[in-house]
Amino acid sequence: MQVTATDSDDSTTANGMVRYRILSQTPHSPIPNMFTINSETGDIVTVAAGLDREKVSQYTIIVQATDMEGNLNFGLSNTATALISITDINDNPPELTVRTVSPPTSAFPSSESAPNRLFNRSSLSFHHLK
Numbered sequence: 001m002q003v004t005a006t007d008s009d010d011s012t013t014a015n016g017m018v019r020y021r022i023l024s025q026t027p028h029s030p031i032p033n034m035f036t037i038n039s040e041t042g043d044i045v046t047v048a049a050g051l052d053r054e055k056v057s058q059y060t061i062i063v064q065a066t067d068m069e070g071n072l073n074f075g076l077s078n079t080a081t082a083l084i085s086i087t088d089i090n091d092n093p094p095e096l097t098v099r100t101v102s103p104p105t106s107a108f109p110s111s112e113s114a115p116n117r118l119f120n121r122s123s124l125s126f127h128h129l130k
């Protein structure tokens with residue numbers, strides 16, 4: 001992304017020659033200086049790894065533009081706020097959650113008798129079909 005400042009003064013003199021700098025970044029995560037700005041073009045680029053939309057989805061950057069070629073002693077300055085939204089990348093696989101399912105309540109007092117009973121019933125219905 002790029003920020004642009006306009007200066008009404010004569011652009012062939014230092015009065016109209018603007019330079020950019022980043023004053024602050026919020027939040028300071030994972031490090032305080034995730035971005036840098038090209039002082040002449042205003043292009044903002046990432047200079048450190050660690051952008052993660054799941055951790056920080058948006059940064060607020062305050063950019064200062066100073067004329068007199070960025071000379072803070074003689075130049076006039078102004079600031080602007082840039083919002084940088086982090087786009088999602090597919091870096092997380094789906095997560096499965098397995099809930100422990102309690103065994104179905106049985107009408108039979110002994111859990112071992114249940115399979116036998118079921119087997120007998122299916123045999124009976126088989127004969128009915130014939």
Ligand SMILES: [Ca+2]
Nearest residue numbers: 007009015067
């Ligand atoms: Ca100026």
Ligand SMILES: [Ca+2]
Nearest residue numbers: 088089090091
């Ligand atoms: Ca992601």
